[in-house]
Amino acid sequence: MTTSLDAMARAKLAELDAASLKRTLVASDRTDGVHIEREGPTLISFCCNDYLNLTHDPRVKAAAHAATERYGVGSGASRLVTGNHPLLPELEARLARLKGAEDAVVFGSGYLANLGIIPTLVGPKDLILADELSHACLLAGRQLSGAASHLFRHNDAGHLEDVLETHRGSHRRCLILTDGVFSMDGDLAPLPDLVELAERFDAWLMTDDAHGIGVIGGGRGSTFAFGEKLPVPLQMGTLSKAVGGYGGYICASRPVIDLLKTRARTLIYSTGLPPGTVAAAIAALDIIESEPAYCARPVENAALFCRTLNLPAAESPIVPLVLGEAETALAASRMLEAEGFLVTAIRPPTVPQGTARLRFTFTAKHTEDDILRLAHLLRDRGLAAA
Numbered sequence: 001m002t003t004s005l006d007a008m009a010r011a012k013l014a015e016l017d018a019a020s021l022k023r024t025l026v027a028s029d030r031t032d033g034v035h036i037e038r039e040g041p042t043l044i045s046f047c048c049n050d051y052l053n054l055t056h057d058p059r060v061k062a063a064a065h066a067a068t069e070r071y072g073v074g075s076g077a078s079r080l081v082t083g084n085h086p087l088l089p090e091l092e093a094r095l096a097r098l099k100g101a102e103d104a105v106v107f108g109s110g111y112l113a114n115l116g117i118i119p120t121l122v123g124p125k126d127l128i129l130a131d132e133l134s135h136a137c138l139l140a141g142r143q144l145s146g147a148a149s150h151l152f153r154h155n156d157a158g159h160l161e162d163v164l165e166t167h168r169g170s171h172r173r174c175l176i177l178t179d180g181v182f183s184m185d186g187d188l189a190p191l192p193d194l195v196e197l198a199e200r201f202d203a204w205l206m207t208d209d210a211h212g213i214g215v216i217g218g219g220r221g222s223t224f225a226f227g228e229k230l231p232v233p234l235q236m237g238t239l240s241k242a243v244g245g246y247g248g249y250i251c252a253s254r255p256v257i258d259l260l261k262t263r264a265r266t267l268i269y270s271t272g273l274p275p276g277t278v279a280a281a282i283a284a285l286d287i288i289e290s291e292p293a294y295c296a297r298p299v300e301n302a303a304l305f306c307r308t309l310n311l312p313a314a315e316s317p318i319v320p321l322v323l324g325e326a327e328t329a330l331a332a333s334r335m336l337e338a339e340g341f342l343v344t345a346i347r348p349p350t351v352p353q354g355t356a357r358l359r360f361t362f363t364a365k366h367t368e369d370d371i372l373r374l375a376h377l378l379r380d381r382g383l384a385a386a
Helices: 004-018 058-070 087-099 109-121 136-145 159-168 191-200 254-263 275-290 293-307 325-338 368-380
Strands: 035-037 042-045 103-107 127-130 148-152 172-177 204-208 234-238 248-252 318-324 358-361
Touching: 042 254, 058 275, 087 103, 087 248, 087 275, 087 293, 103 109, 103 254, 103 368, 109 136, 109 172, 109 204, 109 234, 109 318, 127 136, 127 159, 136 172, 136 204, 148 159, 159 172, 159 191, 191 204, 248 254, 293 318, 293 358, 293 368, 325 358
Parallel strands: 127 148, 127 172, 172 204, 204 234
Antiparallel strands: 035 042, 103 248, 234 248, 318 358
């Protein structure tokens, strides 16, 4: 029996399919961090965020196994009940040390972190200003807060200054949101300029460093990418990319962290991270802190790819190749898969209309031969300039 609910779903799916915007989940077995089995022959993946290949590192897996044996597979409750197992404070201390902050608090995911942090810090009487290309979870947290909000043009500090001059005086508090490394374009936020503006207008700057920790600034993230640590008061990020596991965090002053622990709804009403996941993150941070040359490899590999194709210099492990329409990006992705490479097409609404793209991500263990073979294939097929 077809219900009105089913009819609505089918109609929307048909509309998305016609526009080449329907999504499909595909089982993917990442066998070693670089190679992947996906409904056919083994492919070389250039679209994963596991920049340091730590998901398969024996040291990280051993830590997860030992913690699971000791503490079990789950934490059993929210952190404010019984879910705050001993490994969580240890991880938070390690994150705070890495990021040069007083304290940290860990959430169930990066998305949950931003949905909890932003509404805790600002509300309806306040102002949020966000880079227009900020990650979806920053923008979702902005909406939940009830604060007045405005977008500023991507990485345009001059436009942010204009918006601050126009609106800051009418609001009690002001929060500025930006990615540290932008997930679809791979460019860095102009943090020195944003820090200066935040200080001048008594605003609080918050960076989402999901794609910076482990690979930028000697592994310490975008706050450290410009020399000495910048005074960014709110450094948020994830444990699911270069750190190799799962979870989210924010590093800040102790009073701010204490406030989040007692008021952030996505922390209070979520079960704590599993012990094995937390132990894996601690082991990954050991590697990030002790092996800076290894942490530099993803950006070095991205730079080789960009030099080969005469693309702008890589600022991060992420390199976009904008192709325009969704079907064009899908066709390019299918061509690469037939040649042994997995590079997922990124389409609206993840990116703006007319900017569908191939998003290449580079890891520490990609080989020079594979990078050059990929680059030459793109050039030979007319997808990149000679």
